Amino acid sequence: MRIVAVALALLxxxxxxxYVAMAAGTAPAQSIGVVGVEQILREYxxxxxxxxxxxxxxxxxxxxxxxxxxHRLLSGQEMQEYIKLIAIEKPxxxxxxxxxxxxxxxKRRELRLQSLQSEKDPTDQQKQELMEFQGxxxxxxxxxxxxxxNLNKQLVDRNNLLNDEVVKDIKVAVGVIxxxxxxxxxxxxxxxIVGGVDLTEKTLKRLNSPKAGAAK
Numbered sequence: 001m002r003i004v005a006v007a008l009a010l011l012x013x014x015x016x017x018x019y020v021a022m023a024a025g026t027a028p029a030q031s032i033g034v035v036g037v038e039q040i041l042r043e044y045x046x047x048x049x050x051x052x053x054x055x056x057x058x059x060x061x062x063x064x065x066x067x068x069x070x071h072r073l074l075s076g077q078e079m080q081e082y083i084k085l086i087a088i089e090k091p092x093x094x095x096x097x098x099x100x101x102x103x104x105x106x107k108r109r110e111l112r113l114q115s116l117q118s119e120k121d122p123t124d125q126q127k128q129e130l131m132e133f134q135g136x137x138x139x140x141x142x143x144x145x146x147x148x149x150n151l152n153k154q155l156v157d158r159n160n161l162l163n164d165e166v167v168k169d170i171k172v173a174v175g176v177i178x179x180x181x182x183x184x185x186x187x188x189x190x191x192x193i194v195g196g197v198d199l200t201e202k203t204l205k206r207l208n209s210p211k212a213g214a215a216k
Contacts (some may be wrong), residue, residue: 033183034196035174035203044207046169050162055159061151068144071102073109076139078102083147109133169207179200 041047064086074082083101085091087185111134177199178186186199 016150031181031183031197032192032195033174033178033186033199034180034189034192035198036200038190039200040170041214042202043184043204044166044170045168046207050166054155054159054162057155058170060073061155064151065144065148068147071106072140072144073106073113073133073136074102074140075136076143078105079143081138085144107138170203173203174199177206 064083066088068079068083071079071082082099082102085095085102088095091099092192112129116122116130116133119126174186178184181197181199181202182196183199187196187199189196190197
C-alpha cells in the first residue's frame with residue numbers, strides 16, 4: 001500500500017481549478033497552469049516521509065503476522081498474549097522472558113504433535129491430546145485472524161490520514177502558486193498534450209521550503 005497511488009487519483013480529480021479567479025478586468029491576461037502531479041508526489045519531502053512510514057508499518061505488520069502463524073499451537077488466550085507482546089516496540093526484560101516462554105511452549109507442543117501423528121495406533125489418551133492440539137490451532141487461528149484485521153485497519157487508517165494531509169498541502173501550495181502566476185485554472189501535466197504554464201518546480205519549492213513546513 002502506498003500513499004502515492006491514492007493521492008494521485010485525488011489530485012487529478014481535484015486540480016481542475018486550484019483557486020477562484022480574480023474578477024474580470026482586475027488582472028492581466030490569464031493563462032492555464034499545469035503541474036506534474038507524479039513528480040510532486042515523488043519529490044515532496046512530506047510525501048516521501050509518509051511513504052517510508054507506511055512501508056515500515058506494513059513491514060512490521062507482515063513480520064508480526066508471520067510470527068503469529070509460526071506459533072499456531074498456542075491456545076487462544078496464549079496467542080492473544082503473544083500478539084500483544086510482539087507488538088511492543090521496546091519490550092522489557094520481563095516481556096522478553098514471557099515471549100520466550102510462550103515460544104518454547106509452542107515448540108514443545110509442536111514436537112509432541114509430530115510424535116502423536118506418527119503413531120499408527122494411538123491410544124484414547126493420545127487421541128484426546130490430538131483433539132486438544134486441534135482445539136489450540138482453531139482458537140489460535142481465530143485470534144490471528146482478528147489481529148490481522150486490526151493491523152490492516154490500522155494501516156489503512158494511517159494511510160488515509162497521511163494521504164489527506166499530503167493532498168491538502170499540495171492543493172494549497174498549487175492554489176497559492178497559481179494565484180501568484182495568474183493561472184486560475186490548473187491541470188495535471190499528464191492530462192495536457194500541448195501548452196500550459198508549468199508550475200511544478202515553484203510548487204515543489206514552496207512545499208519543501210522550511211518556512212512552508214513551519215507554517216503547517
